[in-house]
Amino acid sequence: MVPETLLEKVDIHLATKAGEYTALDVFQKDMVGWPEVLKKIDIPQSINCDTIISLVEFPSQRNIWLFAGFIDVWGRANKGVEARYRHELKGLVGRLKLKFNRGGASKPFLKGERYLENISVFEVLRKPFNGEPFPGYENIHISFRQLRALSYDNPSDWVAALSSIKGIYLIADNATGKKYVGSAYGEHGLWSRWTSYAKSGHGNNTDLLRLIEKVGLDYALDNFSISLLEYHQRRVDDKTIILREGFWKAALLTRSHGYNKN
Numbered sequence: 001m002v003p004e005t006l007l008e009k010v011d012i013h014l015a016t017k018a019g020e021y022t023a024l025d026v027f028q029k030d031m032v033g034w035p036e037v038l039k040k041i042d043i044p045q046s047i048n049c050d051t052i053i054s055l056v057e058f059p060s061q062r063n064i065w066l067f068a069g070f071i072d073v074w075g076r077a078n079k080g081v082e083a084r085y086r087h088e089l090k091g092l093v094g095r096l097k098l099k100f101n102r103g104g105a106s107k108p109f110l111k112g113e114r115y116l117e118n119i120s121v122f123e124v125l126r127k128p129f130n131g132e133p134f135p136g137y138e139n140i141h142i143s144f145r146q147l148r149a150l151s152y153d154n155p156s157d158w159v160a161a162l163s164s165i166k167g168i169y170l171i172a173d174n175a176t177g178k179k180y181v182g183s184a185y186g187e188h189g190l191w192s193r194w195t196s197y198a199k200s201g202h203g204n205n206t207d208l209l210r211l212i213e214k215v216g217l218d219y220a221l222d223n224f225s226i227s228l229l230e231y232h233q234r235r236v237d238d239k240t241i242i243l244r245e246g247f248w249k250a251a252l253l254t255r256s257h258g259y260n261k262n
Helices: 023-029 034-038 112-118 144-153 156-163 189-200 206-215 217-223 238-251
Strands: 010-015 051-057 064-074 082-085 096-099 120-124 141-143 165-173 179-184 224-233
Touching (some): 010 112, 023 064, 023 144, 034 051, 034 064, 034 082, 141 144, 144 189, 144 217, 144 224, 156 165, 165 189, 165 238, 179 238, 189 224, 206 217, 217 224, 224 238
Parallel strands (some): 010 051
Antiparallel strands (some): 051 064, 064 096, 096 120, 141 224, 165 179
């Protein structure tokens, strides 16, 4: 149990991204070393407590966070930050999923006295979280930051599923609403095509390439998402895939109002 005296002086840390990857991907790779990540964060002066509750965002589940522990912190980034786990609820680190709607609060640190009461238990996992499982072909909708993490991890279920099919996919720019329809029918299926987007942000598509050269890869990581529109077995001929790609371009107006040129 958590002593009331501890909760009275706890502030909240919300982790959403860590460089090129999601915070969830970084956390699940090294839960023990998570306090080391906090040492590199510029903790604002308004957060003057000794302890924070660190929560890591689940990108695939709205308002759901993974409990990353109660962590003692002292010092500031420009003077040297120290951080270490507390023993309270340490057995639930990486297992406890919490529900919390941050509303319009976009900052990574929030005052516990204002927001802590809005956090509730969503689920307790049997084992510490170890990566998002493949959700099925009909349920693929991920951010480019998630895609980049997948391309780095090469999880066997994702690789096997996406390497064995041909398909038509949709890239959406969440900042502008513009979209791009593409298809994959090469030797290694959808997986090979999608990993090229993860590395470059544009996959050598004309308009996307022009955009990323102008605004940088971080724009794609922050704003692009990718979804699978339809999939086919490898035995389906390439002409059929190309025709279906054309159908979706016409249906979604991506030539006239999106990033498709042809």
